[in-house]
Amino acid sequence: MGLGLLLFLLPFLFLFLFLFLFLQPKPIKPKTRSSRQKLPPGTVGLPFIGETLKLIAAYKTENPEPFIAERVRRYGRLFTTHVFGERTVFSADPDFNRLVLRGEGRSVVECSYPASICTLLGRHSLLLMPLGSLHKRLHSLTLTLTRHSLLLPHIDDLVTRTMAAWGDSDCSTGEGEGDWDCSTSTNDNGNTRRRRRILLLDQAKQLTFDLTVKQLLSIDPGPWTEALRREYVLLIDAFFSVPLPSFLAFSFTAYGRAIKARKKVAEALRQVIREKMEERSIRIRDKERGRERERDMVDTLLDLDGESSVLSEEEMVDFLLALLIAGYETTSTSITLAVKFLTDNPSALALLRDEHDKIRANKGHDSKALDWTDYKSMPFTQCVISETLRVANIVSGVFRRAVTDIDYKGYTIPKGCKIFASFRAVHMDEEYFKSAAVFDPWRWQSTDTFHQQVISAGVFTPFGGGARLCPGFELARVVISVFLHHLVTRFSWEAAEEDRLVFFPTTRTSKGYPIFVRARTPTPTN
DSSP states (O other): OHHHHHHHHHHHHHHHHHHHHHSSOOEEOOOOSSSSOOOOOEEOOBTTTBTHHHHHHHHTSSOOHHHHHHHHHHHOSEEEEEETTEEEEEEOOHHHHHHHHHHBTTTSEEEOOOHHHHHHHOTTSTTTSOSSHHHHHHHHHHHHHTOHHHHHHHHHHHHHHHHHTTOOOBGGGOTTBTTEEEEEEEOTTSOEEEEEEEEHHHHHHHHHHHHHHHHHHOOOSSHHHHHHHHHHHHHHTTTTSOOOOGGGOOTTSHHHHHHHHHHHHHHHHHHHHHHHHHHHHHHHHHHHTTOOOOOOHHHHHHTTBTBTTOOOHHHHHHHHHHHHHIIIIIHHHHHHHHHHHHHTOHHHHHHHHHHHHHHHHHHOSTTOOOOHHHHTTOHHHHHHHHHHHHHHOSSOEEEEEESSOEEETTEEEOTTOEEEEEHHHHHTOTTTSTTTTSOOGGGGGSOHHHHHHHHHTTOOOTTOOGGGOOTTHHHHHHHHHHHHHHHHHHEEEEESSOOOEEOSSSSEETTOOEEEEEEOOOOOOO
């Protein structure tokens, strides 16, 4: 009986031994390649999977810091891990991050993102395109076409039209049933006022997507733009999924749905490009007659024909597809989180509202659009935006690959090794930002020395840096500022339910941040 039991348990004992010996997280000891060269220490985790599941689990919570903090405590600000199928050196060191950001194009590092992002964005996107004359030309074009001072009237118009649908009226009319929730508060006339429940993230995404489509393609908001936006949602959701071969990319997987969505988006963009090509001769003839029309990004790309940097149709599709994501995802999330942080911080909201009420009072008319002078009169707003970008970390870092051995503080990152420069780890580090987990816009009201230190030292990098610095960084600030202006001067609001931040696959709130909005009673002006 005892022998039979032993024989029965033997396979399980072997299985346990295998799991114990081979599936234990393996610490990475600094391997001496010579007396002076060694890899940063760390842990590779499980075979093949590495620490990917731990990373994803951490970033799906409201507080992913322990994943980084634990490894920084054990190994230092530079440590080795294994994520998304590769050994990766993870940096929480601002000096090393600055070296990485400035090292591309200088035979130090090259751009290297997970295969899923490369496939979904396209290798000709501005994010993935090799540095060189073409990247420099397209980066410059993007900067030119996102000139914030020229786009401000369009931004103001789109924001006001978006918020017009949020207006208030009496419950007794019964209009908008299903969208409205009657409150028990009363206005000055004793009438019951109602409030509207909106998903702020959805509203912000629709706004920024419509603005970006108009800017790049000259297409007004409508069914076409909304259908395109729905495909973008599917595409973005699979950025960090497993890049399955095409024959395994089934429609029930996030990656399979994203591949199909990308094909639809690409075909829609091809159609726009072809229509613009047909209209080009008319546009050139109008220009010769002194009737030049306003150009969008597609017109500008087509005008590269005849220059050394002429683009193929597929190159234009990749370029436009990625720009739409950049303008859509990051700015809308920043808007939503700024509102959330302000809702949770009444003192900051009160100061922001006072700043914008003064701007509106000086304009003398509620419907008068903001101008550039108004935008430059929003100092505390810029503090709120900077703090939102620091705490939220919409872009948590960048992937690069060493193209040569990199010697740094006694370690050697070997040629070919993947590197992740974490902006989030630095932004949330108590050494650089006191009470780093606390939303504190007043920290940005410090002396100019503080701003110089955090920016020049590579401590505050929400838009990246180096040759791949986000070309729309100032435009994003303008859009957020205009949105906050009209929100705080026209409405009061409250959270409709508890919501929380998550950071995977992208930074967002888990429920889209539902709020109740109610029109403000106009403040008398003298």
